[in-house]
Amino acid sequence: MSMTIPALRPSSLPRVDAQGLGALYDTHGRQLFRLAYRLLGTREDAEDVLHDVFVGLPEALAHYEERGRFDAWLRRVTVRVALMHQRTRKRRREARLDGAAAVPTSPGLTAEQIELQAAVNALPAELRSVLVLKEMEGYSHAEIATLLGISPVTARVRLFRAMRSLRQRLEDHQ
Amino acid sequence: MTSDLRMKLKELPAPEPSAELRDRIRASRVAGERVVFPADAKRSRVTIPRAAAAVIAFLALTSALYAWLAGRDRDVPSAASFFAGSLLWPTPALSQEVGADTVGRARYPLLDRVPARALPTGSWSYRATLTTDGLVTTEQGQRRFSIAQTTMHGVPAVAIVTNGTGRYAPEGFADSLVVSRDSLRLLRRSKRYGKYPGGGDFPATPPRYLSWRDADINWVGSVYRALFQLTPLTSSWRGSVYVPWIRYRDRVSALAIDLRVTGSERLTLPAGSYDTWVVSVRFRDREARVYVDKASGLVVKIAMPMGDDAVWEQVLTNAS
Numbered sequence: 333m334s335m336t337i338p339a340l341r342p343s344s345l346p347r348v349d350a351q352g353l354g355a356l357y358d359t360h361g362r363q364l365f366r367l368a369y370r371l372l373g374t375r376e377d378a379e380d381v382l383h384d385v386f387v388g389l390p391e392a393l394a395h396y397e398e399r400g401r402f403d404a405w406l407r408r409v410t411v412r413v414a415l416m417h418q419r420t421r422k423r424r425r426e427a428r429l430d431g432a433a434a435v436p437t438s439p440g441l442t443a444e445q446i447e448l449q450a451a452v453n454a455l456p457a458e459l460r461s462v463l464v465l466k467e468m469e470g471y472s473h474a475e476i477a478t479l480l481g482i483s484p485v486t487a488r489v490r491l492f493r494a495m496r497s498l499r500q501r502l503e504d505h506q
Numbered sequence: 507m508t509s510d511l512r513m514k515l516k517e518l519p520a521p522e523p524s525a526e527l528r529d530r531i532r533a534s535r536v537a538g539e540r541v542v543f544p545a546d547a548k549r550s551r552v553t554i555p556r557a558a559a560a561v562i563a564f565l566a567l568t569s570a571l572y573a574w575l576a577g578r579d580r581d582v583p584s585a586a587s588f589f590a591g592s593l594l595w596p597t598p599a600l601s602q603e604v605g606a607d608t609v610g611r612a613r614y615p616l617l618d619r620v621p622a623r624a625l626p627t628g629s630w631s632y633r634a635t636l637t638t639d640g641l642v643t644t645e646q647g648q649r650r651f652s653i654a655q656t657t658m659h660g661v662p663a664v665a666i667v668t669n670g671t672g673r674y675a676p677e678g679f680a681d682s683l684v685v686s687r688d689s690l691r692l693l694r695r696s697k698r699y700g701k702y703p704g705g706g707d708f709p710a711t712p713p714r715y716l717s718w719r720d721a722d723i724n725w726v727g728s729v730y731r732a733l734f735q736l737t738p739l740t741s742s743w744r745g746s747v748y749v750p751w752i753r754y755r756d757r758v759s760a761l762a763i764d765l766r767v768t769g770s771e772r773l774t775l776p777a778g779s780y781d782t783w784v785v786s787v788r789f790r791d792r793e794a795r796v797y798v799d800k801a802s803g804l805v806v807k808i809a810m811p812m813g814d815d816a817v818w819e820q821v822l823t824n825a826s
Contacts, residue, residue, distance in 0.1 A: 353535065357528050365527075366520040379527050386531045388541030412544045441519065448514055467515045485642060489815075492641045499511065 357386055360403060364410045370464045371414040373453035381414045388413075411465065411479050418457050451501045459494035466491050610762035610790060612746030617718035617765070620736035622690045625664050627653050630804065631824040632670075633776070638816045647671040649820065651731050655687065658694060662687040668728030677701060681728045683716075690716040690736075718747040721763075734796070735803035739783045743767045764788045773797055773807060777822040780806045 364385060369378035385406075392409065441449065452460060461480060465471040466487070473484040473491075480487070634646035649670040656665045664687050669680035677700035684694040692714045696705030708714055716736070721729050737743075744766040751761035769784045782797040794810035806822040 354528065354532065357531065361523060361528070365523040369520045370518075375521055375524070379523055382523060382527060383531055383534065384541045385543075387534045387539055388543050390535070391540060392543050409543055413541075416544045444514075445518055449518060452515070452518075463515070467512050468518065489639050489641055492639055495511070502511075 353386060353389065356389065360406055361386075363403075364406065367407060367410055367469060368414045370452075370468050371411065371461060372418060373449075373460070377417060378414075381410065381417050384417070385410050385413050407469075408479065415461065415480070418461070447502065448498075451498050454501065455494055455497060459490050459497065462487055462490040463494040463498070467495075608748065608760040608762070609751065612748065612762045613764045613788075614744040614746040614766065617745035617747045619715050619717040620690065620733055621738070622688065622715070623736065624687070625653050625666070625732065625735060626802065627655060627664075629653075629826050630777075630822055632820045633823045634818070634820045636812065636816055636818050646818065646820075651728060653732070656684065658684050661693065663693055666728055666732045668731070683720075683729060683732070685716050692716060692720070718745070719749070721747060721749055730796075731805045734785075734798050734805050737803070739767055739785070739798060739800075739803075741767055741770070741783075743783075743785075761789055768795075770800070771797065775806060775821050775823070777806070777825050780804075780822075782806060 361382065365378055365382050368381040369375065372378055372381065389409075452463065455463065458480075462476055465476045465479065466473065471479070473487040476482075476487045477484045482490075629650060629652040632649040632651065634649065635643050636646050637643045647670055649668060652665075652667045654665050654667070656663050663684050666683045666685070667680065668682075669678065671678050678698075679700065680696075680698045682694070682696045682705075683692070685692055692708040694705070694707045696703065698704070714720075716729075716732070718733055718737075721733055744764075746762060746764045748760040748762055751759045764787075766786050766788075767783050768786045771782055771784050773780050773782055780797070780799045781801070782799055785796040785798055787794045787796055792810070794808060796805055797807040797809075798804070799806050804822070804825075808820045810818045812818050
């Protein structure tokens with residue numbers, strides 16, 4: 333079953349019962365999973381985020397006030413949940429002293445793409461978040477600033493650092 | 507390369523979620539699991555201005571109270587005290603003693619007087635900037651450094667003057683040192699920071715002469731510029747000095763500064779190209795680099811890291 337919800341008003345949203353939730357998942361699941369995967373770098377973490385987003389969605393929709401596109405709102409929610417997940421994961425990894433970057437495992441990747449994905453995954457979380465949101469997801473610096481609770485200038489600086497680090501790492505591996 | 511990298515990032519594929527994720531979500535809902543999302547941005551946008559407004563209101567009240575209290579007694583030291591009174595450097599600094607309130611220890615032999623020789627007259631302009639991560643550059647004001655011949659109480663003298671504006675001194679500042687032309691004996695020091703003047707005349711006895719001991723680390727650095735012009739540098743030149751460091755309104759410490767020529771470099775600046783000595787200036791845990799023109803002894807550039815990701819620079823833009 334496929335369902336498209338372009339800029340629906342809250343009153344026109346489907347009832348979020350089990351069936352409605354499944355419909356929302358079918359419509360937006362892939363896109364949101366890709367977003368979470370890019371932010372977190374592993375399939376497991378991305379699936380955890382997507383699980384939490386859709387499990388929490390019925391209650392969140394009760395308080396949803398439409399200000400723009402529904403899918404944009406859903407993406408913002410996913411980013412926030414992913415960032416929260418990232419912080420929790422960071423604490424866990426620090427405790428385990430396990431800071432190794434995740435190695436991409438997606439089938440069909442070229443050697444160059446594997447290297448690029450590994451380089452992105454190796455970035456510190458605060459840099460990777462800005463890089464993914466700006467360069468891969470198309471958010472503006474102002475939107476990123478709001479999402480991350482930083483200033484737009486800080487977002488620019490982090491993006492600059494991320495790109496510089498990425499280039500250095502890729503050059504080192506050439 | 508950047509646009510190419512951006513394109514590759516956009517095209518980077520992501521895997522598909524596993525087939526059982528949909529059922530896992532459904533099962534979690536059926537099992538009664540609930541997730542509360544992090545607070546959304548709309549709420550924090552409201553909270554932050556409220557907190558900021560509270561802080562601003564508190565600061566405004568505190569500031570008003572301070573101004574009222576300060577206004578009751580005009581003898582209360584003002585901000586001018588930070589920059590005035592440079593004639594009265596603390597004894598430990600002048601005598602280069604290590605005391606209880608001395609910060610750091612000198613690494614190299616102590617520097618003292620500079621050779622008494624003619625200072626070239628002229629005027630030089632500098633532009634100050636602060637660059638963060640090589641990305642965001644903010645202007646930090648202009649400086650004009652001048653050396654001119656003058657007389658004081660009938661004594662042929664040289665006036666060494668720096669004035670300009672800064673981000674934190676919109677009303678401008680000036681620092682003047684007058685020394686006798688023949689022996690570089692100190693005659694007068696005067697400073698102005700905004701509307702706050704300070705300074706005075708040096709007594710004739712005992713005489714004091716221009717020395718690295720007078721190179722206070724203030725925000726202007728005019729004495730430094732003159733000292734570098736008078737100090738013959740070589741590739742192995744090094745020396746240390748204890749200078750006064752005004753830490754608080756009523757507290758001045760002696761701070762060890764270590765200077766050493768670390769190399770030479772050819773620089774191209776707005777004012778021209780220069781073969782320079784690179785002088786490392788270390789104090790506490792910080793290090794600035796001063797670039798001194800080999801031919802004239804003129805300081806043509808100063809670079810100082812500010813934290814891990816910013817550099818404050820001052821470069822020569824014009825010489826006349």
